[in-house]
Amino acid sequence: MNAKKCQALFAKLALAIPEPTTxxxxxxxxxxxxxxxxxxxxxxxxxxxxxxxxxxxxxTPEAILALGEDGLKNHIKTIGLYNSKATNIISLCRQLIAKHQGQVPETRSELEALAGVGRKTANVILNTAFGHATIAVDTHIFRLANRTGLAPGKTVLAVEYALEQAVPKRYKQDAHHLLILHGRYVCTARKPKCCDCVIADLCEYEQKTPEVN
Incomplete structure (x- = not known):
C-alpha cells in the first residue's frame, strides 16, 4: 500500500476511533x-x-508474592493457561523486587528479561504505559496488516517492521490501538464486516464480504 493510501487509511481510522486505547x-x-x-x-x-x-x-509485586502461586492461581483459574501464567507472574514479581525496586522498567531489554514477557507484551507496555510509538502485533493486527495490504509479512516480526515503515508519523503513537480495535470489531477473522468498514475503499482485500440486504 502506498504512502498516500496509508495516510488516508489512518486518518479514517482515527476519525472512527477517536479514543484508541486498551x-x-x-x-x-x-x-x-x-x-x-x-x-x-x-x-x-x-x-x-x-x-x-x-x-x-x-x-503490587509484594502483595502477589504474599498470595503465593496457589493463591494467585485461585484468582486467575478462569483464564486459559493459568498454571504457567501464575508461575511466570510469581517469577516476574521476584525479578521486579530484586532488580527494579518493585517498579516496571521502561526499556525493551529489561522488560523482555522478565518472566512471561515477550516482544509483544513489551511493546504494549512501552506504548500504553510509557508513551513509546511501538506496535505490538497480535493476531488481529497480523491479520489486518496482511488482509488490507497495509503491511504484509509472513511473520509477526516482519509485519511489525513493515508497520514501522508504513504508519505515518502522526499516527504512530495510536496505531497499535487503532489497528487492534478495528481488527477486533470490524475486520474480524472469519467474516469481516466490509460493508461497515470505514477503510473499505482503501483496503486491498480482494474477497470483501457483500452487504447483507
Whole structure:
C-alpha cells in the first residue's frame, strides 16, 4: 500500500476511533503488565473479570508474592493457561523486587528479561504505559496488516517492521490501538464486516464480504 493510501487509511481510522486505547482495566503500570501477561490467548473481557478481584487484594509485586502461586492461581483459574501464567507472574514479581525496586522498567531489554514477557507484551507496555510509538502485533493486527495490504509479512516480526515503515508519523503513537480495535470489531477473522468498514475503499482485500440486504 502506498504512502498516500496509508495516510488516508489512518486518518479514517482515527476519525472512527477517536479514543484508541486498551480495553484492559488497570490503574498502574504494574497492573497493566500483569493484565497483558494474562491476556495471552485469552480475551480482555475474561482478564478484566479475573483482575477485578485479584487487584482488589493484590496489586503490587509484594502483595502477589504474599498470595503465593496457589493463591494467585485461585484468582486467575478462569483464564486459559493459568498454571504457567501464575508461575511466570510469581517469577516476574521476584525479578521486579530484586532488580527494579518493585517498579516496571521502561526499556525493551529489561522488560523482555522478565518472566512471561515477550516482544509483544513489551511493546504494549512501552506504548500504553510509557508513551513509546511501538506496535505490538497480535493476531488481529497480523491479520489486518496482511488482509488490507497495509503491511504484509509472513511473520509477526516482519509485519511489525513493515508497520514501522508504513504508519505515518502522526499516527504512530495510536496505531497499535487503532489497528487492534478495528481488527477486533470490524475486520474480524472469519467474516469481516466490509460493508461497515470505514477503510473499505482503501483496503486491498480482494474477497470483501457483500452487504447483507
Amino acid at each position: 480495553e484492559l482495566n488497570y490503574t498502574s503500570t504494574f497492573e497493566l503488565l500483569i493484565a497483558v501477561v494474562l491476556s495471552a490467548q485469552a480475551t480482555d473481557k475474561s482478564v478484566n473479570k479475573a483482575t477485578e478481584k485479584l487487584f482488589a487484594v493484590a496489586n
